[in-house]
Amino acid sequence: MKLTALQATRNYIRKREGSNLFCAVEETSVTLEPGTLTVLSGPSGSGKSTLLNMFAGLLPPSSGQILLDDTDLYHLEDRELSRLRNLHIGIIPQGQTALAAFNVQDNILMPWLLYGSRKNEAFSEKRKRAEELMEAAGILELRREMPSGLSGGEIRRMAVCRAMLQKPEIILADEPTGDLDEENTAVVMDLLKEHAASGGTVFVVTHDIQVRTYADRMLSMRKGVVTEE
Amino acid sequence: MFLRMVRGTLFRQWKKMLMIAFTIALGASLCTAMLSVVLDVKDKVNQELKAYGANITVVPKQASILNDLYEVEGQSAGTVYLKEDELGNIKTIFWAFNIVDFAPFVNTEAILDDGSSVAVTGSWFHHHLSLPTGEELDAGMNSLRSWWDITAGEWIDEASMEETAVMIGDALAERTGLSAGDTIHLKGTEKEGNYWIAGVFNAGGDEDQQIFMQLNEAQALSGLDGCVNSIEVSALTTPDNELAVKAARDPSSLTIAQYETWYCTAYVSSICYQIQEVITDSVASAVRQVADSEGAILDKTQLLMILITILALVGSALGICNLVTASVMERSRELGLVKALGAYNRSVMSPVLTEILITAVVGGVAGFFAGIGFAQIIGHSVFNSSIAIRPMLIPIVTILVLLVTFAGCIPAFRTILKLEPTVVLHGG
Numbered sequence: 001m002k003l004t005a006l007q008a009t010r011n012y013i014r015k016r017e018g019s020n021l022f023c024a025v026e027e028t029s030v031t032l033e034p035g036t037l038t039v040l041s042g043p044s045g046s047g048k049s050t051l052l053n054m055f056a057g058l059l060p061p062s063s064g065q066i067l068l069d070d071t072d073l074y075h076l077e078d079r080e081l082s083r084l085r086n087l088h089i090g091i092i093p094q095g096q097t098a099l100a101a102f103n104v105q106d107n108i109l110m111p112w113l114l115y116g117s118r119k120n121e122a123f124s125e126k127r128k129r130a131e132e133l134m135e136a137a138g139i140l141e142l143r144r145e146m147p148s149g150l151s152g153g154e155i156r157r158m159a160v161c162r163a164m165l166q167k168p169e170i171i172l173a174d175e176p177t178g179d180l181d182e183e184n185t186a187v188v189m190d191l192l193k194e195h196a197a198s199g200g201t202v203f204v205v206t207h208d209i210q211v212r213t214y215a216d217r218m219l220s221m222r223k224g225v226v227t228e229e
Numbered sequence: 230m231f232l233r234m235v236r237g238t239l240f241r242q243w244k245k246m247l248m249i250a251f252t253i254a255l256g257a258s259l260c261t262a263m264l265s266v267v268l269d270v271k272d273k274v275n276q277e278l279k280a281y282g283a284n285i286t287v288v289p290k291q292a293s294i295l296n297d298l299y300e301v302e303g304q305s306a307g308t309v310y311l312k313e314d315e316l317g318n319i320k321t322i323f324w325a326f327n328i329v330d331f332a333p334f335v336n337t338e339a340i341l342d343d344g345s346s347v348a349v350t351g352s353w354f355h356h357h358l359s360l361p362t363g364e365e366l367d368a369g370m371n372s373l374r375s376w377w378d379i380t381a382g383e384w385i386d387e388a389s390m391e392e393t394a395v396m397i398g399d400a401l402a403e404r405t406g407l408s409a410g411d412t413i414h415l416k417g418t419e420k421e422g423n424y425w426i427a428g429v430f431n432a433g434g435d436e437d438q439q440i441f442m443q444l445n446e447a448q449a450l451s452g453l454d455g456c457v458n459s460i461e462v463s464a465l466t467t468p469d470n471e472l473a474v475k476a477a478r479d480p481s482s483l484t485i486a487q488y489e490t491w492y493c494t495a496y497v498s499s500i501c502y503q504i505q506e507v508i509t510d511s512v513a514s515a516v517r518q519v520a521d522s523e524g525a526i527l528d529k530t531q532l533l534m535i536l537i538t539i540l541a542l543v544g545s546a547l548g549i550c551n552l553v554t555a556s557v558m559e560r561s562r563e564l565g566l567v568k569a570l571g572a573y574n575r576s577v578m579s580p581v582l583t584e585i586l587i588t589a590v591v592g593g594v595a596g597f598f599a600g601i602g603f604a605q606i607i608g609h610s611v612f613n614s615s616i617a618i619r620p621m622l623i624p625i626v627t628i629l630v631l632l633v634t635f636a637g638c639i640p641a642f643r644t645i646l647k648l649e650p651t652v653v654l655h656g657g
């Protein structure tokens with residue numbers, strides 16, 4: 001599946017000198033291709049997360065469209081879009097994201113648990129998938145821990161596993177290596193790279209120079225404008 | 230999954246949930262207390278009034294006109310009487326069950342040994358009635374004059390005492406030097422004889438100068454067999470409204486529908502009207518002060534209590550609104566994340582709704598019982614008796630609590646619906 005931004009823009013209403021409208025993303029047309037790991041870098045506040053969230057179906061563009069293959073994401077009902085995101089788009093949000101009421105394994109299984117039941121036959125299969133991912137990310141022994149007892153890097157790796165659980169065609173990662181050391185950065189990037197190699201569409205937003213070495217395609221962003229590098 | 234989310238929140242946010250439950254309990258308890266008092270206050274006031282005595286008097290038609298014209302006491306118009314054998318009819322009217330007590334009175338005079346004359350009143354004392362309807366009733370002075378202070382001896386009891394048992398007022402007792410157990414000689418126009426004083430009373434009025442005896446004895450003294458001067462009736466009544474006032478002036482001015490409503494409501498005026506229908510040539514009228522103050526007290530208390538109830542409910546709705554919004558805000562990051570993972574709006578909202586519902590039920594039930602307690606406190610401090618709890622109260626309070634809870638939750642749910650996961654998930 002490919003994800004296309006078609007003349008998408010995003011404004012925020014905000015008190016600035018002159019106009020109240022602040023344009024976080026200028027008119028942008030980019031296509032994220034399957035089998036490619038695209039890296040977007042740029043200074044803080046340049047609109048990277050905003051663009052990523054529009055791709056994720058979480059933030060409607062002010063104008064223009066976001067197309068998943070040929071469907072306009074923002075013309076879908078909340079229910080359809082949610083289900084589509086659940087199955088086909090894995091999101092690693094910026095920051096620490098965990099559900100405090102659930103342990104690590106359940107946090108990772110959450111995308112599946114939202115729609116499926118533990119009694120379902122498919123559950124054991126999903127659990128095996130979760131275990132493999134945790135193994136690969138090096139957090140298998142933490143599976144029964146609650147998030148409050150985890151380090152920032154561990155939570156970040158948990159979020160990576162969670163995004164990959166449903167084997168989504170598309171993975172959108174916002175600073176996935178923000179809290180990680182070199183070794184763990186490599187672990188996470190290898191997972192993402194592998195996903196792209198097997199035909200997935202991967203989009204990574206980062207400041208990290210180390211991450212750039214994994215890129216198939218490099219984009220940079222400055223004041224809402226995306227340019228190819 | 231769903232349940233675990235609910236349990237998780239109830240567990241982690243138990244302090245906040247406790248606050249919400251407490252707010253709901255507060256509203257529910259006030260609401261329960263006020264409503265049970267409102268629902269019960271009518272009977273309470275009636276009981277108070279019954280203790281106060283009769284609220285309807287029945288006199289012969291002509292006597293009533295004469296009284297009105299010359300403002301004289303019943304005695305001087307004593308040529309017209311009601312018929313004793315019609316008394317039982319009072320318990321056959323439409324509102325028979327609202328008639329809690331009644332007694333006939335015959336007023337006459339007798340001469341004492343010292344030549345002075347004394348007012349004699351005949352009435353019922355614990356008079357046992359077996360009505361054609363099969364109902365049994367003990368009617369008479371004992372409850373219609375419940376405020377009498379018996380200073381010596383005891384009340385006359387028709388069943389166990391001689392027919393010549395009498396009661397005398399304490400002013401008369403003092404004047405004659407007689408007391409309970411003594412014998413008094415009375416000379417009427419038709420009969421004379423010795424009477425045994427069963428008790429001495431203090432009524433705090435004219436009655437303290439009088440002698441009270443059983444109806445038939447008083448009639449025999451002056452040859453008034455089968456005659457009654459007046460009847461006092463104690464009835465449970467519905468407070469007057471406009472319709473009742475209009476009807477009391479002139480029942481024929483009502484439309485048929487109004488007449489029907491009025492006739493079938495226990496207004497004091499409709500009960501009077503119905504008594505007149507069964508007692509020949511009689512005029513039944515409400516003892517004014519009592520009937521009026523009854524309505525006024527009721528209206529005012531009920532209005533006040535309903536006002537308090539509304540304020541309490543609005544107060545809890547506002548409290549719930551604040552607390553629920555705060556609780557949702559606190560969790561907005563998690564709710565945003567769940568949305569980002571592919572949950573749709575309704576599935577994000579339902580755990581929150583369930584949590585609050587559980588909290589509301591806990592708070593509501595606790596509040597309900599606390600409210601019953603409050604109601605009893607009010608009952609005992611204001612009416613000196615407990616407040617009956619109507620089953621009707623349960624659905625009313627349930628609906629009100631749920632309404633208030635939902636009203637309080639609306640802003641929070643709007644917050645959830647508008648929650649943009651991105652805003653929530655921005656940065657660490």
Ligand SMILES: Nc1ncnc2c1ncn2[C@@H]1O[C@H](COP(=O)(O)OP(=O)(O)OP(=O)(O)O)[C@@H](O)[C@H]1O
Pocket residue numbers: 012013014024043044045046047048049050051094652655
């Ligand atoms: N909800 C919002 N309301 C108003 N302004 C916003 C909102 N979200 C983002 N912005 C503004 O839009 C601009 C772009 O934000 P964005 O989060 O996309 O930056 P970023 O490139 O991801 O930065 P960083 O690298 O620090 O994460 C910023 O100036 C930010 O202040």
Ligand SMILES: [Mg+2]
Pocket residue numbers: 048049050094174656
């Ligand atoms: Mg960002």
